[in-house]
Amino acid sequence: MYWSVFPWPYLVTTVVFVFHFTTSSFPHHHDYCVIGAGPSGLQIGYFLHQKHRDYVIFERNNVSGSFYVQYPRHRKLISINKRHTGSTNKEFNLRHDWNSLLSHDESLLFKHYSKEMFPHADTLVKYLQDFTTKLGLNVQYNTEVRDIHRPPANHSTDQNLYHMNDLNGNHYTCSKLIVATGIAEPNVPDIVPGIDYAVGYEDVSINPDDFEGQSVLVLGRGNAAFETADAIYGSTNLIHMVSRSRIRLAWETHYVGDLRAVNNGLLDTYQLKSQDAILEAGLEEIHIVKRNNKLYVEFDTDDDVDDTLLDNFALRQPYDKIIRCLGFKFDQTIFKNTTKLSMGLGRRRKYPKIGYNYESVDNPDMFFAGTNTHSLDFRKSAGGFIHGFRYTARSLHNLLEWRYHQVPWPSHTAPITQLINTIIKRLNEASGTYQMFGVLGDVIILKNNGVEFEILEEFPVNLIHKLSETTGHDASRIIVINMEYGKGFSGPGKDIFRPDRATQEPSDAHVSNFLHPVLYYYNRLPTEEDMRRATPGDVLPRPTLLHHIVEDFLALWDAPNSHILPLRRFLEGAVGKDLREVFAEICLGLALTHEALPHSCKEHFMQGQGLMPTYYLRRQVEMIQS
Ligand SMILES: Cc1cc2nc3c(=O)[nH]c(=O)nc-3n(C[C@H](O)[C@H](O)[C@H](O)COP(=O)(O)OP(=O)(O)OC[C@H]3O[C@@H](n4cnc5c(N)ncnc54)[C@H](O)[C@@H]3O)c2cc1C
Ligand SMILES: *[C@@H]1O[C@H](CO)[C@@H](O)[C@H](O)[C@H]1NC(C)=O
Ligand SMILES: *[C@@H]1O[C@H](CO)[C@@H](O)[C@H](O)[C@H]1NC(C)=O
Ligand SMILES: *[C@@H]1O[C@H](CO)[C@@H](O)[C@H](O)[C@H]1NC(C)=O
Numbered sequence: 001m002y003w004s005v006f007p008w009p010y011l012v013t014t015v016v017f018v019f020h021f022t023t024s025s026f027p028h029h030h031d032y033c034v035i036g037a038g039p040s041g042l043q044i045g046y047f048l049h050q051k052h053r054d055y056v057i058f059e060r061n062n063v064s065g066s067f068y069v070q071y072p073r074h075r076k077l078i079s080i081n082k083r084h085t086g087s088t089n090k091e092f093n094l095r096h097d098w099n100s101l102l103s104h105d106e107s108l109l110f111k112h113y114s115k116e117m118f119p120h121a122d123t124l125v126k127y128l129q130d131f132t133t134k135l136g137l138n139v140q141y142n143t144e145v146r147d148i149h150r151p152p153a154n155h156s157t158d159q160n161l162y163h164m165n166d167l168n169g170n171h172y173t174c175s176k177l178i179v180a181t182g183i184a185e186p187n188v189p190d191i192v193p194g195i196d197y198a199v200g201y202e203d204v205s206i207n208p209d210d211f212e213g214q215s216v217l218v219l220g221r222g223n224a225a226f227e228t229a230d231a232i233y234g235s236t237n238l239i240h241m242v243s244r245s246r247i248r249l250a251w252e253t254h255y256v257g258d259l260r261a262v263n264n265g266l267l268d269t270y271q272l273k274s275q276d277a278i279l280e281a282g283l284e285e286i287h288i289v290k291r292n293n294k295l296y297v298e299f300d301t302d303d304d305v306d307d308t309l310l311d312n313f314a315l316r317q318p319y320d321k322i323i324r325c326l327g328f329k330f331d332q333t334i335f336k337n338t339t340k341l342s343m344g345l346g347r348r349r350k351y352p353k354i355g356y357n358y359e360s361v362d363n364p365d366m367f368f369a370g371t372n373t374h375s376l377d378f379r380k381s382a383g384g385f386i387h388g389f390r391y392t393a394r395s396l397h398n399l400l401e402w403r404y405h406q407v408p409w410p411s412h413t414a415p416i417t418q419l420i421n422t423i424i425k426r427l428n429e430a431s432g433t434y435q436m437f438g439v440l441g442d443v444i445i446l447k448n449n450g451v452e453f454e455i456l457e458e459f460p461v462n463l464i465h466k467l468s469e470t471t472g473h474d475a476s477r478i479i480v481i482n483m484e485y486g487k488g489f490s491g492p493g494k495d496i497f498r499p500d501r502a503t504q505e506p507s508d509a510h511v512s513n514f515l516h517p518v519l520y521y522y523n524r525l526p527t528e529e530d531m532r533r534a535t536p537g538d539v540l541p542r543p544t545l546l547h548h549i550v551e552d553f554l555a556l557w558d559a560p561n562s563h564i565l566p567l568r569r570f571l572e573g574a575v576g577k578d579l580r581e582v583f584a585e586i587c588l589g590l591a592l593t594h595e596a597l598p599h600s601c602k603e604h605f606m607q608g609q610g611l612m613p614t615y616y617l618r619r620q621v622e623m624i625q626s
Contacts, residue, residue: 026161026173030056033162033174035148035334037064037139039128039386040370040393041180043101045137047397051407056174057137058166060144065128067182068121073206074231075121078223078260079386083111094431098387099124101131102394108134118262143168148177149336150363162366176404178396180369183350183384185331188324194288197295198322204228208235215317216240217297219283220325221247226263228323229276233266238275240315241266242297244282246492254490254515255379256387279314286315294318330372339363344375351375356462357470358396367400369393376462381439391432391440395460399470408472413447413454420568420579422455423481427517427549427557432458437483437515438539443467444479450575461540465526479574480520482539486513486551502551506562512551519567521545521574545574 032048034041037059048055063069072078079098087093094100099110099119108131114123132139143166153160161173186202189195201224205211211232218225221243229239247267248258269276289296297315329350335341340362342353351372353361358373360366373392374384382388401407414422423444426433432440440458445467447454456471461482467475489496501513509516520543534541547570549557557563572579 026171028170028172029161030054030172030174032056032176032178033058033145033164033172034178034180034369035145036180036182036370037061037128037132037137037141038067038180038182038370039065039101040182040389041178042128042131042137042139043390043393044178044180044369044397045139046101046103046131046135047394049135049137051397051401051405053405055138056172057139057180058143058145058172059139059141062141063125063129064132064139065125067184068124068128070202071184072121072224072227073201073204074227075206076118076227076262077121077124078118078256078262081110081114081117081119083115089429091431092429094387095434098385099127100390101128101386102390103131103135105134143170145172146334147336148334149339150366160365175365176400177363177366178369179334179352179366179372181331181334181372183328183330183371183374185329186324187327187329187350189283189326191284192287194290195324197288197290198324201225201228201323201325204323206231208232211235211321213237214320217242217295217315217319217322218325219243219322220327221245221259221278222325222327223257223260223263224327225323225325226259226266228325229266230263233269233276238277239266240276240319241278242281242283242286242315243278244280246280247278248492252490252492252494252496253379254485256382257379257384277314288322291318294320295322297322348375348378351378356460357399358392367396369396377436377439381437382435383439387435388439391436391458392460394432395440395458402470402472406472409456409459409470411445411454411456411471411473413452416446416451416453416575416577416579419444419453419571419575420564422453423567423571424558424564426455426457426481430457433481433483434515437485441480441482443475444481445473445475446477446479446575450477450577462531464522464540465528465531467525476524477574478522478525479571480522480540480543482518482520483515484518484539485515486511487537489513502553504550504553504562506550506566509548509550509566510546512548514551515555516551517549517557519547519549519570521547521570545570 032053032055034045034055034057037057041057042064045055045057077099080096081099082096085093085096097110100108110127113127114120145164145166148162148164150160150162161175162177164172186200188200198219208231212235215237216232216239218229218239218241221241225241229241233239250256250258250260266276270278285300286297287300289298296318299310299313327350330352332341341360342362343349344351344353351374352368354368354373354375355361356376358367358369360368370389370393371384373389377383383392398409402409426442430442433442439460441461443456443459443464445454445456454473456473459471461480463470464478464480467473467478503512520540523544526541530541547567549563549567568579
């Protein structure tokens with residue numbers, strides 16, 4: 001039934017290595033070794049560089065971002081380059097800039113590199129090279145790392161280092177390893193007899209003339225498969241596409257890795273009966289044979305089934321070419337065979353198995369960054385793509401800073417009177433929580449019996465039960481702010497354009513379908529047991545209080561009555577204080593410095609009621625937008 005790509009076997013032995021060295025006797029030692037100068041290796045490298053950590057990035061090729069020298073084959077990126085949003089807020093604009101890495105250098109924004117909505121991949125290679133050189137990142141090119149292993153600790157020196165070699169005979173050691181090698185090994189299913197007749201996506205010609213008047217079968221149904229079909233369907237007789245499962249349209253699933261509109265032209269020619277067609281079939285049921293220079297797909301029938309019953313078999317006509325676009329997997333051969341590395345289960349088997357702190361489950365002090373961490377949010381969020389893993393790399397860095405250097409997770413503390421404003425600002429500009437919805441959330445720690453609060457941005461929400469030990473901040477009462485789509489809204493075949501898809505009613509906020517903020521208040525930190533017991537499909541365990549902010553057409557949560565008033569009531573319940581003081585205080589401040597008091601403040605004073613000071617909020621929103 002399933003694609004027969006078996007988890008790679010790993011071998012565990014108990015070989016004991018004896019090293020007669022101390023750290024200083026290893027000439028090539030670094031505190032951190034990052035393997036791979038793709039976008040993720042560069043991103044984590046940037047943060048290490050900023051903190052003056054001893055690090056090196058090993059890259060086997062002679063340029064940064066070499067994945068994009070070859071891929072995507074037809075050279076059109078699927079990450080959007082929205083140069084205009086109507087806002088000048090830098091943080092907000094990153095919500096719609098999916099190609100830039102995070103840095104302090106404003107010249108390193110992708111909008112300065114391309115005007116195309118879906119830029120050319122060469123432009124990304126140039127960008128990543130500039131990112132490396134302008135920021136002075138320590139990349140060692142032409143260094144292909146192999147034989148990664150960690151000998152057992154030598155008790156007399158108490159050192160426990162990762163060791164590795166390159167192909168030029170150099171030996172390196174490091175205390176912490178960050179594997180940012182991507183997922184770039186083509187997946188070739190060995191269960192399909194004759195699969196060798198198929199040409200892989202990695203080698204397929206990108207010249208449509210090579211398909212002139214040909215009949216083509218494409219195995220696979222992802223973006224690579226559709227990108228390939230799109231490039232040649234004006235030249236071919238027909239294209240058939242086969243895959244086991246139903247087509248997954250990104251606009252139905254709200255997952256950027258599913259089939260994107262920019263690649264899906266063949267859906268038209270299929271549904272309009274213009275020769276091209278797609279079909280569901282398990283690859284384990286077919287084999288490929290070659291006769292008279294044509295390729296035939298044959299169905300593996302049981303012996304007791306009469307073959308003539310299958311005389312209308314969909315794939316009964318021969319093909320000139322078969323193209324395999326069956327995805328990629330993690331390259332495990334960089335490890336010595338004594339290094340155990342568990343892989344994920346099921347669909348996640350192409351990813352190394354890691355914890356929510358990005359650490360290998362088998363190897364302490366070995367971390368992963370980039371698309372190879374996507375097991376944590378596979379088919380959910382953006383962790384497999386630049387606009388997602390640029391944030392998870394930063395989260396990883398924050399975790400490392402506390403664990404190894406006693407630098408607590410960045411935060412700021414403010415009086416509780418600033419809570420509503422702080423939250424509204426984050427809801428309306430934060431990009432990390434917007435891209436990595438359901439994965440990274442802002443955490444508010446209530447302190448001093450609710451007199452003050454501390455905010456930690458973009459924390460991996462699946463680690464909240466370990467908040468204190470992983471960040472260095474004492475925490476008990478917390479509010480987690482998470483972005484979420486409505487339950488049951490996303491999925492292949494869902495009618496996401498139905499008339500009642502969206503609501504404007506604040507009282508129906510909990511049935512909001514489109515991405516919207518959800519706040520979880522816990523009066524004590526959830527335990528590991530609570531995390532385990534969370535209902536499948538829920539992002540977090542059951543909170544003490546839960547609050548949805550109603551979805552918004554503009555994705556702008558600034559409306560005094562629909563968004564802010566219900567938020568204030570929720571926060572008052574959580575904090576246990578009357579947060580109307582916030583507004584009274586602001587009005588008081590204004591009264592002292594301005595001659596004319598905003599109308600809402602007058603009302604506020606006159607009635608002693610917590611009416612929304614719209615003037616102030618408008619100002620707040622203007623501040624956010626500029
Ligand atoms: C066909 C295709 C198209 C895609 N298009 C997009 C897109 O448009 N936008 C987007 O955001 N994402 C896209 N992705 C997802 C893409 O995989 C990631 O965005 C990105 O390439 C992953 O970055 P990374 O840094 O994790 O890994 P990579 O970019 O793969 O970088 C890994 C680096 O490690 C190096 N390396 C590997 N092994 C070793 C070793 N042993 N020693 C030394 N160096 C080594 C490699 O040479 C490479 O430079 C696409 C994926 C595919 C398969
Ligand atoms: C540990 O390292 C020390 C110093 O390099 C060396 O003398 C000793 O033999 C090593 N012991 C083991 C068990 O590897
Ligand atoms: C990298 O190597 C390729 C292929 O060998 C070569 O064409 C290119 O000029 C090199 N680029 C750099 C920056 O060294
Ligand atoms: C590991 O690889 C080495 C060298 O290739 C080989 O001699 C050894 O048998 C392998 N060990 C295991 C457990 O496969």
